[in-house]
Each structure stands twice: as structure tokens, then as C-alpha cells.
Amino acid sequence: MFREMRRFKQKLSKEETIEILKTGKTGILGLIGDESYPYTVPINYVYENSKIYFHCAKSGHKIDAIKKCNKVSFCVIEKDDIVKEKLTTYFRSVIIFGKAKILKNDDEIFYSAQLLGLKYSDDKQAIDKEIKQALKALCCVEIVVEHMTGKEAIELAHARVLSDYNI
Secondary structure (H helix, E strand, C coil): CCCCCCCHHHECCHHHHHHHHHHCCEEEEEEECHHHCEEEEEEECEEECCEEEEEECCCCHHHHHHHHCCEEEEEEEEEEEEEHHHCEEEEEEEEEEEEEEECCCHHHHHHHHHHHHHHHCCCHHHHHHHHHHHHHHCEEEEEEEEEEEEEECHHHHHHHHHHHCCC
């Protein structure tokens, strides 16, 4: 159903891919927008147990797009270094495909908002207080990951092989 990565030598392991998702701060959410135009938007997110969570307004372009078609893609870029003298970029990134669901249950909304808050702050008490105050106005979305790939620049892949052999 999902394409295999053509440049398989540049593929990151599942563990490395998950680590990028866990440590990334911002991802780009891809949706099918108005009149079937692609719609991408940067979002803060959290990754937990093969799911991406984020919060947003209860109405707007994202929510309308998810209601129309719940299939999404999501991209996180961990590394993006321009190497001018080689006319290339040393990159490391992840792309996921999944299905988005607007959470309705207060316990699910609280859980996802708490996960998101704890990713960006360690003040659990303040996070819980904020969520409780905003719970009725809060909209959270869960994306169940169906397929994911991590990829890095071929130069980084080669360097990794050389370091594995202590060359």
C-alpha cells in the first residue's frame, strides 16, 4: 500500500526514526485542503506509542480538512545543513502517513494535551491547571501512524558506515 523507499541505503532504522519524532519540536502536517489543494501547516506535536498528538482551534482549515479526509502526512526535519562547496544538503528527516481523528472524549483530550505540555515544559502542575481551565475550549487531534520512514543524506549514511568500521 505504501511505497518502499527508493534510496534504501539512506534509510534510518525504526529506532532512529522514532527518536527524531520524539525529539523534534515542529512538524509539517499535510492535508487535503479546499478544492483538493494540498494544505500544509507547521505544528507543535508530541509522539507517543505510534501516535502523533497536537492541539488546534475547534474550527478552521485543519479541522475542515480532517473532517473531509482523515488521511494525512507529517514531516519532521531533524537536520538541514547546507554544504555550499558540495552543492548539497546534509539532512535527516522523517515522513509519516496516518489517519487523523478529532478527539471528543474529555479524558483523551486531557491525556493528549498533557503529553504535549510535558514535552515542552516540566511543570506538570501548571500544565494540568491550564488544561483543566481550557478543557471545554480545547481541541486535540490524534494521528495513528500507519507508515513511517526516516531518511538521511547519502553523505551522512556513508560517514556512519565508516565510523561503524572505525575507518
